[in-house]
Amino acid sequence: MGRAPCCDKANVKRGPWSPDEDATLKNYLHTHGTGGNWIALPRKAGLRRCGKSCRLRWLNYLRPDIKHGGFTEQEDQIICTLYTQMGSRWSAIASQLPGRTDNDVKNYWNTKLKKKLMAGKVISPNNNNNNKTLLTTQQNSDFQDNKNCSPPSSSSSLVHLPILSNDINNFSSNLSLDLIHQQLYSPQFMNLEIGGANSRNNKNNNSSSNIEGSTSSSSLALLDYKGGSSLLEEEKQHGVGGDNDESNKEFLMDLGFDGEFSQSISSYCYSEWVDFNCAEIKPH
């Protein structure tokens, strides 16, 4: 026995919403709110629509704070990073992007960003190209309103990433590589040299397990000291030394790889913990 349908499908209209329907829904919600019941809402509002459809229409299109299209490079990066961290948790990803809906992010990923990433046009960790300059002060503005992040220093070019919730941090403990991850983030694609002469931070190979098994209340990311010499164990003990040789830092976050590959990457890349709940990421 299947689940009872949420509405009488024979008597509800389907397909694209008309401007009149939009106006009706908007007006009703403006006056009455949802009343805590989307299922009953269309009947009260005089709409021949399924309650779920009304909810979707409101959340994805009619809400006043919705942004459509025009994803910024910074948003691209955030989506890519979060996708590698937690997979297709679109609502969680969208919650980190003010004004974006899960549907929007999902569509954007499926239609554009995935291809863009495949073509190497989005900054990826350790990408050895000029894309790092994508992280500029101009991009701060989108997220400055985030109440949990301190405002950027006027004299610096900090990039303030939005809050990653504790839930997101929890996701990272149960990650696996799906096909897309393997394709998009293969060592070749990332231009990484795994375990070679540059694997200078091998003694730091507990980083990955710390990330993935972290019970910390913070989401974590790491900054790479490209060309730096020390492991910075002392810094790990004494907190993040954010002012050290910033010119050598590179935008990098937990990619969510499991197992040996993750260990290899982390041992190569990661050298410093930062609290990613309100990380200040600086351009390379």
Next chain:
DNA sequence: AACGCTTCCAACCGCCTGTAG
């Protein structure tokens, strides 16, 4: 202009989860 193919995105579907009774 007409046709076919591709891309994009709004909307739907059905499963899962949370919660009230």
Next chain:
DNA sequence: TCTACAGGCGGTTGGAAGCGT
């Protein structure tokens, strides 16, 4: 504890728009 129901979510689809031939 169980059940029913609504909300939430991710996957998928259908059609409009764009583009090339």
